[in-house]
Each structure stands twice: as C-alpha cells, then as structure tokens.
Amino acid sequence: MLISRKTVVIAGALSSVGRAIADQFARRGFSILLAGRDVDELKCLADDIKVRHEVSCSVRFFDALDFASHGGFLDQCVESFGNTPGGVVYCAGYMADQELAQMDFATAKRTLDTNLSGAVSLLEKFAALFEECGSGFIAALSSVAGDRGRKSNYIYGAAKAGLTAYLSGLRNRLYSANVQVITIKPGFMDTAMTWGMPLPAPLTASPEAAAKAMVKAILRGANVIYVPFFWRWIMMIIRYIPEWQFKKMNI
Amino acid sequence: MLLNTASKTLSGWGRYHPKDCAVFRPERNSELKSFLEASGDQSFIPRGLGRSYGDTAVNEAGLVLDMCRLNRMRHFDETTGILDCEGGVSLAEILETFVPRGWFLPVTPGTKFVTVAGAIANDVHGKNHHGDGTFARFVHSLELWTPALGVVTCSPSENSEIFWATVGGIGLTGVILSAKIQLRAVESAYVKVDYQRCPHLDAVLEEMESRDRDYLYSVAWIDCLAKRAHLGRSILMRGAHARVRDLPRRHEEKPYKFSRRPPLAVPIDFPGFVLNNLSIKTFNTLFYRINRNRQEVITNYESYFYPLDGIHDWNRMYGRRGFIQYQAAFPFEGRMGLVSMLEMLSEQKRASFLAVLKCFGPSNPGLLSYPMPGYTLALDIPCKPGIEEFTRELDRILLDHGGRLYLAKDSLTDSATFAAMYPGVEAFREQCALLDPQGLLSSAQARRLHLIK
Numbered sequence: 015m016l017i018s019r020k021t022v023v024i025a026g027a028l029s030s031v032g033r034a035i036a037d038q039f040a041r042r043g044f045s046i047l048l049a050g051r052d053v054d055e056l057k058c059l060a061d062d063i064k065v066r067h068e069v070s071c072s073v074r075f076f077d078a079l080d081f082a083s084h085g086g087f088l089d090q091c092v093e094s095f096g097n098t099p100g101g102v103v104y105c106a107g108y109m110a111d112q113e114l115a116q117m118d119f120a121t122a123k124r125t126l127d128t129n130l131s132g133a134v135s136l137l138e139k140f141a142a143l144f145e146e147c148g149s150g151f152i153a154a155l156s157s158v159a160g161d162r163g164r165k166s167n168y169i170y171g172a173a174k175a176g177l178t179a180y181l182s183g184l185r186n187r188l189y190s191a192n193v194q195v196i197t198i199k200p201g202f203m204d205t206a207m208t209w210g211m212p213l214p215a216p217l218t219a220s221p222e223a224a225a226k227a228m229v230k231a232i233l234r235g236a237n238v239i240y241v242p243f244f245w246r247w248i249m250m251i252i253r254y255i256p257e258w259q260f261k262k263m264n265i
Numbered sequence: 266m267l268l269n270t271a272s273k274t275l276s277g278w279g280r281y282h283p284k285d286c287a288v289f290r291p292e293r294n295s296e297l298k299s300f301l302e303a304s305g306d307q308s309f310i311p312r313g314l315g316r317s318y319g320d321t322a323v324n325e326a327g328l329v330l331d332m333c334r335l336n337r338m339r340h341f342d343e344t345t346g347i348l349d350c351e352g353g354v355s356l357a358e359i360l361e362t363f364v365p366r367g368w369f370l371p372v373t374p375g376t377k378f379v380t381v382a383g384a385i386a387n388d389v390h391g392k393n394h395h396g397d398g399t400f401a402r403f404v405h406s407l408e409l410w411t412p413a414l415g416v417v418t419c420s421p422s423e424n425s426e427i428f429w430a431t432v433g434g435i436g437l438t439g440v441i442l443s444a445k446i447q448l449r450a451v452e453s454a455y456v457k458v459d460y461q462r463c464p465h466l467d468a469v470l471e472e473m474e475s476r477d478r479d480y481l482y483s484v485a486w487i488d489c490l491a492k493r494a495h496l497g498r499s500i501l502m503r504g505a506h507a508r509v510r511d512l513p514r515r516h517e518e519k520p521y522k523f524s525r526r527p528p529l530a531v532p533i534d535f536p537g538f539v540l541n542n543l544s545i546k547t548f549n550t551l552f553y554r555i556n557r558n559r560q561e562v563i564t565n566y567e568s569y570f571y572p573l574d575g576i577h578d579w580n581r582m583y584g585r586r587g588f589i590q591y592q593a594a595f596p597f598e599g600r601m602g603l604v605s606m607l608e609m610l611s612e613q614k615r616a617s618f619l620a621v622l623k624c625f626g627p628s629n630p631g632l633l634s635y636p637m638p639g640y641t642l643a644l645d646i647p648c649k650p651g652i653e654e655f656t657r658e659l660d661r662i663l664l665d666h667g668g669r670l671y672l673a674k675d676s677l678t679d680s681a682t683f684a685a686m687y688p689g690v691e692a693f694r695e696q697c698a699l700l701d702p703q704g705l706l707s708s709a710q711a712r713r714l715h716l717i718k
C-alpha cells in the first residue's frame with residue numbers, strides 16, 4: 015500500500031496494545047496522535063514516544079461512547095496534523111464479566127457501544143474523509159471472540175462479530191476509493207483486559223509482539239489478520255464444529 | 266479497594282523454590298497511585314523483570330507489585346546525556362533507543378533484561394566496577410514513594426540518607442518511581458577486547474591488579490573444575506568501547522549498526538542429566554583451549570556484555586529443580602579465602618560453567634551495597650541434594666575471610682550470617698522503620714534475613 019501521509023490516529027491509545035501500536039508506527043517515522051479518556055496519562059505516553067523515536071506526538075481527549083463528539087474529534091485530528099491523517103487505528107474496547115452482562119443490560123449495552131457503535135460512529139467519519147481524498151487506512155481491533163459465539167463470552171463476542179462484519183462491508187465499499195480497511199483479530203494478549211485470567215502462556219502474545227505483527231500487516235495492506243497468526247487455524251477448527259455438537263460443548 | 270490481581274507462581278531467575286503470589290500490575294500512574302494510597306495493611310514488594318536469582322522480589326505473604334509496565338521515558342538531554350525515565354524501563358530499551366544516537370549504559374550487569382529500578386535496588390555492578398563503581402554512581406536523583414513520607418526526591422546531596430538506604434535496599438525503602446541517569450557517550454556499538462589466558466589463580470589476580478586500570482572493562486571467566494597447579498585458570502577478557510578509527514572499513518560508515526541474530530529460546534526444561542559433570546567439564550576445557558591470547562578483537566556490545574541474552578529462558582537448561590547462583594566478595598586480604606573456595610568447588614564438583622571472577626574497586630556509602638574492594642566470584646550451582654550444607658560451607662569460608670555475599674543472588678543464607686557480613690544492616694533497619702513504620706514493604710528474602718524490624 016502506498017502511504018502518502020506518515021501520520022496516524024490511535025483511538026483508545028491507553029490500551030496496552032494501543033500504546034505498542036503507536037510505538038511501532040513511531041519507529042517507522044510516523045507522527046502520532048494519541049486519543050483516549052485520560053489526557054494526563056496520554057501525555058506520559060506521548061513523552062515516551064518522543065524521547066524514544068524523535069517524532070512528533072500529540073494527545074487529544076476522545077470518548078468512544080460520546081458519539082456526538084466524534085465529528086469534532088475528526089476536525090481536531092485534521093487540525094493537529096495540518097492535513098488529512100494517513101490512517102486511524104481503533105483500539106478502544108470493553109469486555110465485562112459475561113454473567114454481569116447477562117444480568118445487567120447497561121453493562122451489555124456498554125459492551126456493544128464501546129466495541130461496535132463507537133467504532134461505527136467514529137470510523138464512518140474517517141471513511142467519508144478518506145473516500146473523498148482517495149487514500150488512507152482504517153484498522154480496528156476486533157477479536158477471535160467474534161468468530162463464533164460461546165456461552166462464556168457471547169455478548170462481547172456479538173459486539174466483535176458486528177465489528178468484523180462492519181469492517182468487511184466498509185472494505186468492500188472503500189475498495190474503489192483506494193482506502194485500505196484492516197480487520198485485526200487478536201487471540202489472547204497479555205494486557206490490562208486479560209490480567210488475572212488464566213490464559214495459556216504459549217497462546218498468549220505480549221502487546222509488543224502483537225503490535226509488531228499488526229502494524230506490519232497494516233503497512234502491507236492486509237485485509238484480515240489473526241494475531242498471532244496461528245489463531246487463524248485454531249478458529250478455523252472451532253468454526254467447523256457442527257452446531258449440534260458445538261451447543262453441548264464447554265469452550 | 267478491589268484489586269485486580271493475578272495469581273502467579275514466582276521465584277527468582279534460578280527458579281529455586283517458587284511460591285504462589287498475588288500480583289498487581291499497574292499500567293498507569295493513576296492505578297499505581299490509588300494502589301499505594303489504599304494499600305491498607307497488606308504487605309507488598311515491588312518487582313522488576315525478575316532477574317534476581319533468589320527470593321528478593323517474591324512475597325507470598327502479601328502482594329507483588331509488578332512495575333514493568335510503568336516504563337515510560339520522560340526526557341533525554343542530548344547535550345548532557347541525562348535520561349529521565351520511569352523505574353520500569355529496562356536496560357535493553359535504553360540500549361535500543363540510545364546506542365544508535367551514540368550513548369551507552371554507564372554500568373551494566375551481565376543481562377540487559379533488568380529494569381532501572383531493579384538495577385538501583387540491587388546497586389548492580391558491571392565489568393567497569395574497578396574504575397567506575399556501581400550503577401548508583403550514575404544516578405543523579407530518583408523519585409521514591411515511601412509509606413511514611415509519600416513521594417520524596419533523593420540523591421547523594423538531597424535526602425542522602427534515604428538515597429543510600431534505597432541504593433541496594435532491595436525494594437524495602439519504598440517504590441522507585443523514576444530516576445535520572447547519566448549515560449556514557451560512545452563512538453560505536455563495538456567493543457575492543459583483549460583476551461588473555463592465565464594458567465592459574467595467581468597469574469590472573471596478578472594480571473588484574475597490575476593492569477586492570479588500563480582498561481574500562483575487565484572480567485575473567487574461571488574454570489572451577491581445574492585442580493592443583495591449574496587451580497583458578499582463567500581467560501581474562503578486557504576491553505573498552507571501540508572508537509570509529511578502531512573499526513574495520515565496512516563498519517566505519519555505520520558505527521552504531523551491527524547485525525543481530527534472532528534470539529534462540531529454550532522451549533522446555535532440560536532433563537537434569539544434560540548438564541552433568543562431564544558436559545560441564547568438556548565445556549570448560551574447550552572454552553579454555555579455544556580462547557587463545559588475542560589482542561584488540563572487535564566485537565559488538567551484545568556478544569561482549571550479554572552472551573547469555575542470546576538464548577531466551579536459558580535458566581531452563583538446569584531443569585525443573587532449578588539452580589542457585591552464589592556470588593561472593595573477598596577483601597584483598599582475604600585472598601586465601603578465594604583459594605579455599607576454589608579448592609572446595611573443584612573437589613566437590615558442584616559448580617557449573619559460567620563462573621566469573623572480577624576485581625572490585627572502592628565501595629560506596631550504600632548501606633547494603635554489595636561491592637567491596639577485593640575480588641568477586643560468581644557461580645551457578647545446580648540444585649542437587651545437599652545444596653544447603655554446601656552453601657553453608659561457602660558462607661563459612663566467606664565469614665572467615667571478611668567477605669560477603671550478594672543479595673541479588675542469595676537464596677539460602679540466614680540472618681546471623683548476613684548480619685555478620687553487612688555491618689550497615691542496623692542502620693538500614695532504622696531507615697526502613699522511619700520510612701515504613703508499619704512494615705508494609707516485605708519480601709520472602711527480607712523475612713528470611715530479618716532485614717526489617
């Protein structure tokens with residue numbers, strides 16, 4: 015993919031892997047805009063990126079759930095770079111305890127809104143802008159959890175499935191406008207979201223290793239990637255289990 | 266406060282006697298702050314990258330505070346070479362960032378996978394101790410959170426008593442939040458090394474005493490299995506950072522670049538028999554034979570300083586039972602102690618490869634700082650039955666000759682032995698009582714050695 019502008023917006027940059035993604039772009043000379051809900055903390059990350067990579071890095075407040083603010087946020091991004099950004103990576107995500115989400119609709123709704131509605135709201139704004147200028151990339155962190163609903167995690171899984179379908183359609187729409195859309199499906203990553211969960215170490219990626227694979231894929235112009243790559247095969251097997259069997263299983 | 270902790274089985278790098286611990290890992294200052302403000306009466310110990318060999322950063326009785334994600338660099342001054350960074354920044358990250366810009370670590374241990382705070386808390390030394398002292402010498406100031414005083418800035422000139430308790434204070438004075446450290450200007454990523462064979466102990470010690478001062482770095486690999494006339498035979502490896510004019514043509518253009526081999530990994534625990542006496546003996550003999558006297562060999566810094574970092578998880582070579590490290594320092598007058606220790610090692614055949622000998626320069630005012638003028642010997646000892654009695658004998662040799670052992674490597678000593686080796690321990694306990702009156706900071710090692718009141 016030809017990247018005309020080496021600038022990128024990281025939405026949800028306080029995520030463990032979001033920080034690592036920003037770092038990967040910065041070491042390739044990109045200017046970075048970090049966006050999230052805790053500006054003081056974002057400033058620490060921005061200083062870190064500036065010291066390590068000698069690139070410019072700014073921060074803006076961004077709340078995925080405040081849909082009405084997303085238009086204004088886009089304007090701020092353009093203003094900050096003085097130009098249309100080269101791309102955006104949507105990292106914001108929320109995974110509540112499944113049982114809590116079952117019992118409490120507010121929690122279920124927050125799961126759907128953070129992972130799906132917020133992405134739709136924000137990325138449509140970027141899509142319109144990129145379509146108009148005929149270049150740019152849009153990447154978002156979906157999840158292997160969206161490949162098949164499981165009883166242990168299906169509300170989050172439904173939000174991610176929605177996001178995956180959304181990105182697939184967006185890619186189809188923007189193809190002719192020369193805008194790249196990348197669906198990133200991580201398996202397990204060792205981040206704040208999964209801290210304390212008993213994840214199998216050999217299947218769990220560090221945020222740094224995951225981000226490296228993600229940014230490589232983005233710059234290569236990939237469509238859908240699994241991180242680490244072997245999750246593609248794991249999920250293929252899981253998707254192929256017939257439903258009459260799957261419904262009896264505990265996975 | 267409801268804390269999101271993970272249960273982990275933790276030990277030191279030697280994987281000796283792991284314990285189940287609850288670990289809290291903040292990723293933001295705000296998370297750390299609310300943890301510290303509300304920590305209540307649960308004891309905790311900060312932990313870096315877990316490269317200490319023993320139970321220094323293990324606390325099964327309360328919490329472990331994993332500081333590795335608070336690793337943000339804050340500022341770098343290109344003119345003075347002073348880096349201001351959070352305590353969780355690793356030495357590997359500093360090298361990766363600054364070697365290409367012409368700056369190196371002022372002092373580095375034999376692995377780059379340690380944090381800045383961990384390096385301060387053990388007051389680590391490197392191959393340049395004879396001339397430059399420890400890591401602390403290059404710490405301009407640090408920010409420390411203490412239970413009694415909150416955040417304090419300390420340095421050799423400001424709150425110096427807190428500074429010298431924290432340096433080498435193995436996490437017991439508080440949480441090191443950030444530090445300003447002086448980096449060293451270098452012309453290349455290469456080191457110019459002289460290799461020299463020394464046929465026995467007297468030869469190597471003589472050589473170190475007379476000519477170490479001509480080199481920035483000096484260290485010897487010592488064959489602990491060699492006996493009698495060969496006792497203490499060693500390869501001395503001394504050098505300094507290469508200047509651009511020292512480099513071969515092909516490197517001159519890009520003096521900070523070298524090709525890195527991807528790290529190997531040890532994926533499984535080796536069965537215990539792989540490292541048996543025969544393989545160790547063969548390795549040691551080969552190493553001695555292969556290394557002839559050579560002058561001005563140009564090698565990249567990774568292979569000179571971090572030969573083991575090329576193999577991830579190399580500690581698994583020792584199998585599931587793990588191993589311990591033992592590092593001893595003898596004053597110059599205690600030279601006979603070094604001889605007795607080597608004799609005992611070669612007789613009992615317990616030590617393995619990787620024994621390292623070095624001459625230390627002057628010590629610093631750190632209350633529990635390890636280096637003292639004299640000799641230091643570091644060895645790996647695989648875990649086999651009888652290991653406790655064996656290290657007790659090593660401890661006794663040390664005590665008899667006015668020596669001491671290194672807390673970063675200790676797993677087995679007892680409080681009386683420790684107190685006899687470190688006269689600063691009483692002053693240290695007093696500082697801890699002032700900074701942490703409730704005894705919140707605590708570790709398995711601190712309890713074993715009665716380091717806290």
Ligand SMILES: Cc1cc2nc3c(=O)[nH]c(=O)nc-3n(C[C@H](O)[C@H](O)[C@H](O)COP(=O)(O)OP(=O)(O)OC[C@H]3O[C@@H](n4cnc5c(N)ncnc54)[C@H](O)[C@@H]3O)c2cc1C
Binds near residue numbers: 376391440673
């Ligand atoms: C292969 C190898 C070679 C080595 N070579 C050398 C050598 O040449 N010279 C040498 O001196 N040492 C050497 N070491 C030991 C190592 O340098 C020290 O143990 C170092 O302290 C490890 O740092 P860490 O980040 O892993 O800290 P940990 O081992 O996790 O912790 C060490 C201590 O630091 C404290 N600590 C960690 N973070 C904080 C914080 N934020 N605030 C307060 N306290 C904190 C902990 O409580 C603990 O007491 C070597 C170790 C290995 C594995």
Ligand SMILES: NC(=O)c1ccc[n+]([C@@H]2O[C@H](COP(=O)([O-])OP(=O)(O)OC[C@H]3O[C@@H](n4cnc5c(N)ncnc54)[C@H](OP(=O)(O)O)[C@@H]3O)[C@@H](O)[C@H]2O)c1
Binds near residue numbers: 025080158207
């Ligand atoms: N970790 C895994 O194993 C895994 C697996 C598959 C997919 N993922 C996905 O990867 C992405 C990154 O997550 P992570 O693993 O790095 O976990 P994380 O550190 O918990 O990151 C989630 C981030 O989303 C942000 N966020 C939540 N709600 C927001 C909102 N309304 N506005 C702005 N930001 C908001 C959070 O910031 P606040 O502090 O503001 O809440 C947080 O920084 C997520 O989309 C996650 O679903 C993770």
